[in-house]
Amino acid sequence: MYSEKVLDHFMNPRNVGELNAANGVGEVGNAVCGDIMHIEILVKDNVIEDIKFKTFGCAAAIATSSMITELVKGKTLEEAEQITNRTVAEALDGLPPVKMHCSNLAADALHEAIKNYRIKQAAL
Amino acid sequence: MREIYMDHSATTPVDEAVFEAMIPYYTHQYGNPSSIYSQGREARKGLEKARQQVAGLINAHPQEIFFTSGGTEADNQAVISYMISNAHRGRHLITSAVEHHAVLAACEYLHKNGFELTVLPVNQSGLVKPDVLKKALTPDTTLVTIMHANNEVGTIQPIKELAAIAHEAGAAFHTDAVQSVGKIPVDVDELGVDMLSASSHKLYGPKGVGCLFIKKGTKIGKYLHGGSQESKMRGGTENVPGIVGFGKAAELAQNRMSEHWAYLTRLGKKLQEGIREKIPHTIFTGDLANRIPGHVSVCFEFVEGESILLMLDSYGIMASSGSACTSGALEPSHVLLAMGIPHEIAHGSLRLTLGKDSREEDVDYVLEVLPEVVDRLRTMSPLSNQTKGEEANV
Secondary structure, eight states: OOOHHHHHHHHSOSSBSOOTTOSEEEEEEETTTTEEEEEEEEEETTEEEEEEEEEESOHHHHHHHHHHHHHHTTOBHHHHHHOOHHHHHHHTTOOOHHHHHHSOOHHHHHHHHHHHHHHHHHHO | OOOEEOBTTTOOOOOHHHHHHHHHHHHTSOOOTTOOSHHHHHHHHHHHHHHHHHHHHHTOOGGGEEEESSHHHHHHIIIIIHHHHTTTTOOEEEEETTOOHHHHHHHHHHHHTTOEEEEEOOOTTSOOOHHHHHHHOOTTEEEEEOOSBOTTTOBBOOHHHHHHHHHHTTOEEEEEOTTTBTTBOOOHHHHTOSEEEEEGGGTTSOSSOEEEEEOTTOOOOOSSOSSSHHHHTSOSOOOHHHHHHHHHHHHHHHHHHHHHHHHHHHHHHHHHHHHHHHOSSEEEOSOSSSBOTTEEEEEETTSOHHHHHHHHHHTTEEOBOOSHHHHTSSSOOHHHHHTTOOHHHHTTEEEEEOOTTOOHHHHHHHHHHHHHHHHHHHHHOTTTHHHHHHHHHO
16 A cells, blocks of 8 residues: 555654754654654754754654655755645655644644744744 | 565455355356255255354354444444434434544534534543443433443453443443454443444455344344345345355454464564564553453554555565544544644654564564654654754753
């Protein structure tokens, strides 16, 4: 039911963990639904220099989290903001329809992290 | 790659002796049992022998065994046909919150069509308390249906006691025994049930065959309308090879019962204790004393069931989970929720069910792989962060 790419990102997730010097943090979902995505970013000169994730959820939730970290590393914030949950699913060669809704939240978590970064910057 | 099948509550492989017994009924004795010529008579003989074999396994009379297409049809007939046939006496039925969907959905279907339904709660081990049933019975109750052993958590219900309470109140009692027949002694007389469902593929027989035991004198109509097969209780040409296979599987199960029971109880305990020892933050679900042998059901905190299954699969281990993702629904298992397990923990459920061909080294292999899998997923989980501090304090 899952594409090769989903299984690859699930079995060998990229950029798992936390950043010591994160300046933007985003988290979406909740444990009751069975999916939580936590993304940390390190932004320098408007570019996402580093990104890490931690995810509680099914294979689709883990694979989309891993994929988005690959998609946005080195991208400007504006470019990263263009990425949607759909873009992530397409980059993984698609997700089963039932997963599109509940487990495809990585872009939301990333956008939250960028928002958090911008708020922190404005407060400086 | 190694293949370790640990999902025997989902289905079992067909025993070779069972398959051997079935073959002639596909190729040589292929007649319709309703035909009067020799081919038909041979098929009829096979059918009636199977009826005796299945009856023998559950201590019923052969005339009380009605073959069906499986457990689901048997459950549907017991619930729906019984309620319709007895609607003049009352329109209330009682079931439990942990039933298989074959029973629950049939009850809900009746409820939507004007019958009154009570779904009994269970305690934290998944048991229906006899007092709870007592209070739910009304003069209008005609049927109580409560499963013998639970498919997800393995809990065995006190059927004898529950059936006696139903009878005292004038209601009939049906039990879905799909998970218990062939694994533990099931005696319809001893249990005191009026109807009982069983399925062939859970006891090393073929898929697509089951039966409904209907105690002599029970008033119930047919479910599948058609010809006069199965003593006018089920229309449709009989699945002769399947039924013959079911019969053979029942006979083998009866002969090997005590041997398998002892073996699977020991192996299941080893698996359970190994998990307890090696994986912290694990919750064992179901009743640890009254359960199906070789049935291990757990919830691992901070991880999700589908992820566990897929990762186990990459090591060749096949198991199942009651997580939302694996059921295709948004909610995790209704059984775990009914037992009061919180959503976030129910998402991390895993069921490992051993069978007669499971080996000790299979259990050792699972005990080697599973802790690693859970640990890898926990490293990825934002929820397990919260426990690091707790553990440091211990």
